[in-house]
Amino acid sequence: MSTAVDSMQPENKSNRLVVRDESADALSVARKKLLAFRRSQARAFFDAAATVAELEKELGGLTSQVNLFRWLQRDVGFSAAEARSCIDFNHQFAGAAAEEVGDALVEGCVSQEAIRAFVKCDWQSKSETLIRLRRGDRVHAVAVERIRRENLTRALPHETIVQRERRAYFGQAARKLGMKTKASLEREANDILELLKQRDALAKDSGTDSIEAAKQCDVTSAIQKKARKTLTSLKTLFGKSTPPRPSVRGFFEGGAAEAALAGSWHELERLRDGKLDELSLVPGSGVAYLAGKISSAVVHLGVRSPVPVVPENMKFVDIDAGVGGMALGLRAAGFLPAAVFTAGGRQKIDLKKNMPLWDIEDRFTVDVKGVYSRLATQDIDVLTSGRPWHSYTNRREYLNNALDAVSTINPKVFVFEGRPEDSKDQPLAASFEELGYDVNWHSIDLGQFGIAQSKPRELIVGTRWGLDVDIKMPIIEPPLPSGLGRSLARLMSEHARNSSEDPVDRKKFRKAVGKWLGKRWNAPIPEFPLPKHNVKKSGWAALGIDISGFKQRPPTPEEFKKPFKLSVSMLKVLQGFPDVWEAEREHSFRSHPVAVSFPPSAARMVGMAIHAAMKEVDFDYRRACEHRLVHEVTARDITGLPIRLLETIPVSEFVGDRSRVFRISAEEVEKRRQQDLDHWPELKEVDDPEYRQSFTLV
Structure with a gap:
């Protein structure tokens, strides 16, 4: 972050950022030293196990006369747990398998307590632990014990x-x-x-x-x-x-x-x-x-099997919703809005029309810090912003607002959109880490969700320290079909149906539209322009679009002969907004807030990934992508007048395996284990029952 930009801020904020940068450097250095120390501790365990294995070979037939377990405690000073773990590890693993497993646990910075838990657990739990380490997950003793207990529970009869x-x-x-x-x-x-x-x-x-x-x-x-x-x-x-x-x-x-x-x-x-x-x-x-005669009972209503219902009781806060893309996506993912802030004006009016029951605040007129303090008592699950950092002229001011919100509200998870270069900005991530969060960057390919955009979106996601949450962004394979022509086919021909021209001219226009759509049917679109920023227009011009502004109507036959401007309805479709979402009026002549918003259909996928990690629910992301975001209903207010409401589809509709709503199925665990064994040929011997039998403990 440049000093010139920092000097533009008030003195207290500048000092705070300097302190944050200094503390970030100190934390980064200390983190590297502590991780290296943790690796050396893990390596010491495996060195000790190797020494014990060599001793067993040298003793040979004398092992029946020497109680190695007691000797390690009496003459070497090992605790009973340390001695038993070293001996058991040597009995379970040998040769290349022992080295492979040891290297994996060392590189994963696993503590000696977690290693002892790993040695004690069954083979399926060992495989699942190694899978998590290979994926970069943090594994500690409590996590290993939880895996072991879950596998034991799954193996029990239902009764x-x-x-x-x-x-x-x-x-x-x-x-x-x-x-x-x-x-x-x-x-x-x-x-x-x-x-x-x-x-x-x-x-x-x-x-x-x-x-x-x-x-x-x-x-x-x-x-x-x-x-x-x-x-x-x-x-x-x-x-x-x-x-x-x-x-x-x-x-x-x-x-x-x-x-x-x-x-x-x-x-x-x-x-x-x-x-x-x-x-x-x-x-x-x-x-x-x-x-106490039986363990279960039939309910009186005659319901014969459990109904898979995912409770929608988690809360989110949007500190700058814009036109509501991220907020709508999180609501569709099963989160309830605790507070939604906007820049006021038409954005607040339109957002209130779309979601009249939401608590929407104007961040320029309300006591933001007071509201943040009130929200801190509600144990907020997710904090986010619908507008990305790079859409602001004063990016530093927005970053300070995000830091203040995270520091005061202390959510379980936060997610913000940045640019690709932000992922290399160490002080940026460190400023959130010092607030007590594990920070990771995720690159989201919108094309897989059926959104015709070539630019991946970069998200910074933080999880509060102490939460055993592993957020994995969904991958739709094969991706849903997308493209400029595919997305705009219905809207491009609207003018041809309004009967304002001669039938012959209308027929020619319809033929020209069909030809235009055919050439661009699967074409992805480049990045949308940002307010008050110069962008390269050649990518859009090559597609036959003038991206310098937007209109309220589809192109006419005369405009279609040259690069034309998109209508706001077309912009909403390309950004993944539903047709019924009102965002029509603001800045339609040059830039539009919809263009810089995070697509709500992609936000739903991000929210469902967070929901799945926090509640251990298995979702079918493909089915969610293929389903609409909202449906329109008509209700009446307290005066009896009709009002328009948009309702999101319950997230329970997208539960992957309805017989196992709140846990990963045993089949999926076995599939992941087999995938890991394919990459680790040495472990196939370990998984062989005959191989294990040769190292059966006495």
Whole structure:
């Protein structure tokens, strides 16, 4: 950053930037030293393991007389964990495989604690850990243990999993009031089951005998009384007066245990009211669940399988939305707007027309710092800006605004658009790193999303320290078809349909339009111009377009004979905006804010990638790209007047594997492991059961 630009800022901001640059240099130097130290620690472990392996070979047949595990602790000073890890690693890996695995763990700056966790875990977890290291992920001991536990859970039978869920769910509730309340509930539920058996037996043997009918009435009355008492115990144990999540979707957002509890609760209410004929598909299953006889229960609404619902409860803040491209994309990715700032004027008016329910602020008239402080208490998930840095005449001022927002609001993730040269600007990334974030640059190819642009977009993405979040931008392969002619085909022929010319001339114009579109059908477009910046117009002129400005209508036959100006509707299509998005009026004669905005269809992909990383959801990005962003609905305000609303498509529509909504499938883990083994031939021997058997631990 140049000194001349810094001198234009107020003194306090200039001093702050100098301090940031100095601290960034110090942090960078310290980071390199600490990473080198971490590598040396990892290398020391593998050197020790190699020495122990050589010792085992030299001892040969004497290993039965020498307890190597105890010798390492007694004479060398190893801890039990260190000694066991060295011995186990040598038994699991040998030769080239040991060197390959060791180099991977050293280059990944893995701690010795994480190495010991790696040695203890199963082979599938080892493979997945190595895959993550190969992809550049950070792997620590907690992450390795989490991988191991997830793989163990996946290998368990479904009945065992639901048993554990029930045990944990009821155990957590019992800790507050003691196990006596839980035991009382289970005993009362068992009594109801016995009464239900008696009622079923009487129903089979019943005839016209009045005595039998009276007995049935007595049993039914006893069931109602016992159900009333059991409901009281249930409410006491869980501290709730109503069933949890009474809606169909809500049953499955809290897990299988909560869904079964809700179904059992409703079944007890029907028993209390004497509505024994309105029970679930398996009468008494809810009571049996409360009694501990079964691990799951059928809910009373007859829902037979979980509904895959991705909760849309995460929040985002847009510090300068522009025309709302990034904000619209994040909303379509399942994020809710906590606050959206604009430059005021027509931008705020148009954005408010598009999204009247959003909290939209004019950043020039509102107390920005006060709003930032209020947002800091809401635990914001994503902070972004719809306008890129390079669209500002005073780029330094915008950077300071972004730093202030990140520092004050402290979001979990931030994402901003920059230029390719910004990714090489170390002080820029360091200024965010010193605020407590891991910073990475991502290059997004918009063409794969069906947007006819040749320029990749550069995004700086930061994740708060301590969050185990690995954000991977989606790749659509093969890419969706895109091109200038393909995108503008419908809009280019609008003038030919307005019947303002002679039919013969209109036919000629339609033929000329078809020829023009055919030549440019799959052609990508160059970069859009920035306000008050000179750009090379030759790329646009070669496509037959005058990019010096925009119009409100499609080209006429006369304008079509030479390079013509795009209409704002064409601009919106090329930038990935929906047709119903209003952004028509501002600066249409020279430049337009839509041209510098981040495409909302691409922003949805970025938002879904963040959503997938934070909530561990597997999305089908191709299906999302092929689906529209919003649909238009009509509602009424408080005065009864009709208003226009744009609703985004629920992100649950794009869940990849609906049977595994909140985790990567076992098949995908196996696929990734096989892909890694193809690149590491040495590990194929390690994965061979016969090879592993030769190193079985005693």
